Amino acid sequence: MQRNFYTDEFEQLVRQKADQYKMYPSDHVWKGVHKALHGRRGWYWAGMAVLLLGAGIFSADYLLNRHSLNQVAKEMQPSLTALQLTQPGTTANTHLTNSDVKGSNPSPDRLSTHVDFIPVAGSLEHSSPLINIIETKTAFTEIGYPNLDPSTSKRSLALNSLRAFRSSIVAAPEFADAASESMMRTGEQVNWLEEYAVYQLAGTRAKKLGWMLHFSPTINYRKLTGSGTVYSPASEIQSVPLALSFNGAVDQYVHHKPALGFELGSNFLYRTSKHVQFKAGIQFNYSRYNIEAYSSHPEKATIALDPYWNGDTIVSYTSVRNMSGYAQQELANQYFEVSLPVGIEVRLFGNEKLQLDVAGTLQPTYLLNRNSYLITTDYKNYTREPSLVRRWNVNAGVETYIAYNTGTVRWQLGPQFRYQLLSTYANEYPIKEYLMEYGFKIGVSKTIR
C-alpha cells in the first residue's frame, strides 16, 4: 500500500515536473519551418524570372545582330568600290546558285550567292566574262526580286557588293570597253559556267529544328458537374454514405468567378513540311478562380464519397460556408502545374512573311502545388481535403495564331484554349471539376538548324 502510494506520487511528480519544463528553440528552427511552408513560392517566381530573362537575352541578341548586319552591309558598299578601283589586279568571283536561272518561275529560297575576292595574274580583260555573269545575274536578281531585303542575309550582302563592283566598272569607262570586247570572245566560257559550274555547287539545306518561348496571360474558370450517378439507398445498401449527397446542378448552388492566371513555356519545333510542324516541350501553368463564401463558426463538413468507388464518408471541420455566414469572404482555388505538351501545328494559308496557323496539343500534367477548397457533397461548406486531389492529369490545348517571319525568328500572336480532361479530384469525389483557360499567346521562335 505504502509502495503504491509512493509509486503514484513518484509518477505524478515526474509527470508534473516534466510538463512544467520549457525550452526556447533557436531562431533557425522557425526559419526552417517558414521556409518549408512558404519557400516554394520563391522557386516559382525564380523560375519565371529565369525564363523571362532568357526571353529578354534572346530578343536582345536578335535585335543587336540584325542591327550589326545592317551596319556591315552599309559599310561594305563604299569600301568595296574603293577596293575595286584601287586594285585592278583583283576581281570578284561570284557564284550564283539558282536552278531557275533559265526557268520562268525562280524561287528566292534557292538562290545563294558567294562572293570572294581572288587575285588575278593577268589584266582585267581576262576576267571580263565573269563580270558579264555578274551583271547578268545582278540584273536578273533586281528585276525578279525587287522586294528582297538587302540586309537580312549574306545573299543580300553579296548583292550589295556586286552593285558596288558594277558601279566601279561604270565609273571606269576604259574597263567597261575591255569588258565588252571580252564578252564577245568568251561566250563559250560563260555558257560553261552557267550550265555546269553553277549547278555543281551545293544548295542550302532547309532548316527544320526550332526553339520557341511563349507566354500567355489567361482567364481561368472551371466546369463543375455532379457525378451523374443517382444515389439509391436500396441498391447501394452495402456502401451507404452517411452524409447527404446531391447530384448534378452544382453550378446553381455555388458562386464562383473567373480569375487571371498565366502560362509560360518553351517548345522544340520540328518542321516536316512547309505546312506542318510538330512540337514538344515543357510549360508552367498558374490557374485560379475565386469563390464567394462566408465565414462561420467551426462546424462539421461531410463529403459522401461516390458509392461506386468507395462509399465512405469523410468528415472534417471547417469554418467556411457556401451560403449564409457571419461575414462574406472570397477564397481562391489556385493550382500550380507543370506540363509536357506534345502537339502539331498546321499552316492554313499565308506567304513567307505572314501566315495563319492552327495548333493542338495534348499535355500530361503534374500538379506541383494547390491551394484549393472542395465543396461538401451537401453543398453547405467548403473544406480542404488533399487526399482527394489528383496529382496527375491530362490537358488538351487548341490555338490559332498569326505568325510573322523576320529571317530566322518568328513571332506569333493568337488566342488559345486549354481544357482539363480529367477531374481535378479523385474518382471517389462525386463532384467533378474541369479547369478551363482562355488565353492570348505571345510566342517567339528561332530556327536552330
Next chain:
Amino acid sequence: MTEEAILQGCLHNHPVAQRELYNRFSPKMLAVCYRFAHNREDAEDMLQESFIKVFSQIHTFQNKGAFEGWIRRIIVHTCINHLKKNKRFNESVDIMNANGIQVREESIPSIVQAKQIVECIRLLPIGYRTVLNLYAIEGYSHKEIADMLDIEESTSRSQYTRAKQMLEDILLKKKIIQRPREKMNWLMAAGR
C-alpha cells in the same frame, strides 16, 4: 489572438498566425522533444519537422480534443520516427537488460527541480527513457507503446519498471526525492 483565430489563420496558411502558434507551443514542445532526443540539436530537428507536419496537417484537426494534445501527439510520433530512422532506439533495445548502468553524478545539474528531473530522465538509456516518456508522461498505454516501437507489450512493461527504478535511484542519489519511509515519516510529522 485567440486559439480559434490562430487556428483559422493557420488553416488559411497565414504566416502571422503560424508564427503565433509556433511561439505559443514551441517552448513546451521542445521540452518534449528534448526528453526523447540525444541532444538539443536533435531535439530542434525533431521540433522543426513536427511543426511542418502540424501546419501542413492542420486541416485534419477536428476540434474534438484540445489543440495542444493534438500537436503533442504529432510531436511524439515525429520523435519516435526520428529515433527509429536514426536507429538510436534500436541501440537502446540491446541494452534493455543492462542493470548496472553507472550514472555520472557530475552530469546532473543542480538547478531548478523541473530541469533536474528532465535531465535525470535523459540520463536513462534511450530505450528506457522512451518507454518512460511515453507511459509515465505522455500517457500512452503499454499496448500503444508496443505498437509504436514495434516491441512486445510485455517488453514495454518490463522496460518501464526498470526505467522507473533506475530513475528513482538517480533522483535519490541527487536527493531530489526522498525514500518512501523517510517521506512517510516526513508526512506524518507534518500532519502532527
